[in-house]
Amino acid sequence: MTDGARHPIVSLRDVEKFYGSYHALRGISMDIGEGEFFSLLGPSGCGKTTLLRTIAGFEEVSSGHVLLDGQNMDGVAPNRRPTNMVFQSYAIFPHLSVAENVGFGLRRSGLAGDEKARAVDEALAMVGLAGYGARSAQALSGGQRQRVALARALILKPRVLLLDEPLSALDKKMREQMQSELRRLQRHVGITFILVTHDQEEALIMSDRIAVMFEGEIAQLATPQELYRRPVSREVADFIGVMNFLPAEIRMGSGTAVEADIAGLGPAAIDSAQCPGALRPGRAEVGLRPETMTILPEGAPGEGHVAQGVVAEQSYYGDMTYYVVRLDGVDQTVTLSMKNRIGRAVLEPGMPARVSWDPRALLVFSG
Amino acid sequence: MDRDARRGLLLISPTALYAIALLAAPLAAILLFSFWSQDFLEIDRTLTLKNYREALTEPLYRLLLWRSLLISLAVTVVTVLLAFPIAYFVSFHVRPGRKALWIFLITIPFWTSYLVRVFLWKVILGFNGVLNTSLIGIGVIDEPLTFILYNANAVVITLAHAFAPFAILPIFVALEKIDRSLLEASRDLGESAMSTFFRVTLPLAMPGVVAAVLIVFIPTIGDYVTPRLVGGPDGLMIANMIQTQFLRLNNAPLGAALAVVAMVMVSVVALAFIWLNRRWLGGDGR
Numbered sequence: 001m002t003d004g005a006r007h008p009i010v011s012l013r014d015v016e017k018f019y020g021s022y023h024a025l026r027g028i029s030m031d032i033g034e035g036e037f038f039s040l041l042g043p044s045g046c047g048k049t050t051l052l053r054t055i056a057g058f059e060e061v062s063s064g065h066v067l068l069d070g071q072n073m074d075g076v077a078p079n080r081r082p083t084n085m086v087f088q089s090y091a092i093f094p095h096l097s098v099a100e101n102v103g104f105g106l107r108r109s110g111l112a113g114d115e116k117a118r119a120v121d122e123a124l125a126m127v128g129l130a131g132y133g134a135r136s137a138q139a140l141s142g143g144q145r146q147r148v149a150l151a152r153a154l155i156l157k158p159r160v161l162l163l164d165e166p167l168s169a170l171d172k173k174m175r176e177q178m179q180s181e182l183r184r185l186q187r188h189v190g191i192t193f194i195l196v197t198h199d200q201e202e203a204l205i206m207s208d209r210i211a212v213m214f215e216g217e218i219a220q221l222a223t224p225q226e227l228y229r230r231p232v233s234r235e236v237a238d239f240i241g242v243m244n245f246l247p248a249e250i251r252m253g254s255g256t257a258v259e260a261d262i263a264g265l266g267p268a269a270i271d272s273a274q275c276p277g278a279l280r281p282g283r284a285e286v287g288l289r290p291e292t293m294t295i296l297p298e299g300a301p302g303e304g305h306v307a308q309g310v311v312a313e314q315s316y317y318g319d320m321t322y323y324v325v326r327l328d329g330v331d332q333t334v335t336l337s338m339k340n341r342i343g344r345a346v347l348e349p350g351m352p353a354r355v356s357w358d359p360r361a362l363l364v365f366s367g
Numbered sequence: 368m369d370r371d372a373r374r375g376l377l378l379i380s381p382t383a384l385y386a387i388a389l390l391a392a393p394l395a396a397i398l399l400f401s402f403w404s405q406d407f408l409e410i411d412r413t414l415t416l417k418n419y420r421e422a423l424t425e426p427l428y429r430l431l432l433w434r435s436l437l438i439s440l441a442v443t444v445v446t447v448l449l450a451f452p453i454a455y456f457v458s459f460h461v462r463p464g465r466k467a468l469w470i471f472l473i474t475i476p477f478w479t480s481y482l483v484r485v486f487l488w489k490v491i492l493g494f495n496g497v498l499n500t501s502l503i504g505i506g507v508i509d510e511p512l513t514f515i516l517y518n519a520n521a522v523v524i525t526l527a528h529a530f531a532p533f534a535i536l537p538i539f540v541a542l543e544k545i546d547r548s549l550l551e552a553s554r555d556l557g558e559s560a561m562s563t564f565f566r567v568t569l570p571l572a573m574p575g576v577v578a579a580v581l582i583v584f585i586p587t588i589g590d591y592v593t594p595r596l597v598g599g600p601d602g603l604m605i606a607n608m609i610q611t612q613f614l615r616l617n618n619a620p621l622g623a624a625l626a627v628v629a630m631v632m633v634s635v636v637a638l639a640f641i642w643l644n645r646r647w648l649g650g651d652g653r
Binding site: 056058077078079083084085087088089091093094095104105107108152153156 | 546548549551552553554555556557558559566567570571
């Protein structure tokens with residue numbers, strides 16, 4: 001779903017934000033489509049929350065424009081924007097009951113009392129909290145507070161729902177459950193969701209598209225698959241998932257073919273389409289994902305590209321084992337992951353390992 | 368009794384003994400006195416409700432009790448209304464590094480004695496006082512204002528000033544405790560800044576406001592220094608009469624009965640406030 005073809009509901013035009021001399025947002029321009037699940041992903045301090053708050057209206061842009069559904073939002077207060085937000089702390093009103101929290105924004109809706117009550121019940125049912133209305137908001141668990149915050153925002157039928165790291169305070173099990181629930185909910189209501197997260201796995205699982213941000217700039221805007229398979233820079237590749245980087249020497253071949261001599265792995269012919277940046281002969285780095293390499297069983301015939309090494313570390317995850325293998329002849333290690341199949345022994349540190357790898361999985365980043 | 372309970376009792380016993388000796392015992396004595404009666408120089412120790420009948424029917428005492436209640440309520444309302452904006456300003460508009468300094472500045476009036484501050488108000492509010500001479504000087508008035516000293520207004524002004532820091536601090540603390548994202552959430556859900564104040568900020572600040580009300584109301588109803596110094600005849604309060612009964616008229620039982628009546632009044636008002644606060648906060652009584 002890579003469409004900029006969808007009707008854009010949020011449009012950012014050269015958005016800049018300064019706090020004093022600190023440049024928090026640098027020339028952000030993008031369109032977010034109607035009904036899209038969009039994530040702003042980046043390390044802390046990259047400006048993703050600032051950008052979300054700019055869309056919500058809590059921060060004024062220093063220059064540039066935020067357009068919501070084609071309307072310029074310059075100087076429009078948060079209470080007059082067609083957006084609602086789920087705050088990181090959930091911001092549940094402690095002096096109100098669950099139902100009063102969920103119905104908070106309906107005061108100006110013009111609905112009659114019983115219509116409001118029905119809307120609140122529906123919203124609570126939608127997030128799986130039917131029957132919780134009379135409870136005190138303070139008696140809720142973290143996951144329940146999150147659901148109340150969602151119901152409170154969605155009851156107003158915003159054009160855009162903004163979520164500021166909504167899952168970061170939950171434990172792992174709860175987080176995974178909420179990830180799929182949020183996704184299902186978003187498909188159900190069809191509202192655009194913009195999620196801020198520092199968790200790349202979360203962004204990959206949930207999003208239609210992801211904008212990766214570094215230091216106030218968008219480093220890459222792509223679908224999860226594109227982002228994982230075709231990161232545009234070494235920085236993005238490093239941030240998304242695990243990526244091994246090895247120094248290499250690049251020689252240009254004929255046509256689209258490129259010759260790379262990779263430290264510890266040896267020579268390989270690769271296609272120039274595997275080089276996201278400008279391709280230059282000379283020193284470069286190649287990136288390899290852990291799951292694209294395997295350790296061959298002892299005595300198995302080594303076909304194709306095989307490198308020799310020794311297991312340096314091993315981490316057992318149950319379904320997978322992650323190995324750090326020190327490659328022979330160079331001071332380089334690679335991390336690779338192996339599925340724990342029946343009959344496949346888990347190797348211990350110090351054991352020799354023959355690493356099979358595939359040049360088609362390589363990415364080349366020219367220095 | 369287990370070890371923890373015994374250790375707990377041991378820990379609180381100095382304070383508990385002190386409280387019993389200096390608070391509970393005198394209270395019990397006052398209560399007992401109020402049921403006795405004065406027979407010239409002797410105290411008649413037969414139990415009687417005579418003092419209470421007198422305290423509640425004698426027009427002068429009723430007037431003084433009523434006036435004390437009104438003045439205390441006025442002081443409380445004025446103090447809390449003046450304190451809230453100051454607390455709000457310090458909590459919301461002073462940058463975090465400066466808040467401690469502001470709170471420190473607010474407590475500066477405490478560096479001088481209460482008595483000195485009351486005397487200063489006399490100087491300010493007097494017939495030829497600072498206020499009158501300045502107002503005449505700049506031509507706002509021709510004659511000195513007389514309604515500002517030696518009456519109930521003067522008592523309210525003086526007490527409101529004296530108790531302002533006591534009201535500012537609990538309200539400030541309550542405001543500080545409000546998670547700022549709650550205010551953003553309210554804006555986000557469609558409320559203006561003004562309605563956010565009434566729907567979120569004020570309800571969440573209520574525990575501080577109630578604490579301020581109690582801290583101001585309870586001591587002011589029993590104050591006798593300020594009414595004596597700036598109140599004039601029309602500004603005297605029940606505590607002045609209690610003092611008179613004990614020390615001048617040598618009628619301790621009647622003084623005790625008046626004190627008990629005043630105490631009951633304070634308790635009733637205080638309990639009403641606490642009850643209202645619980646109702647507001649959905650019964651969780653924070």
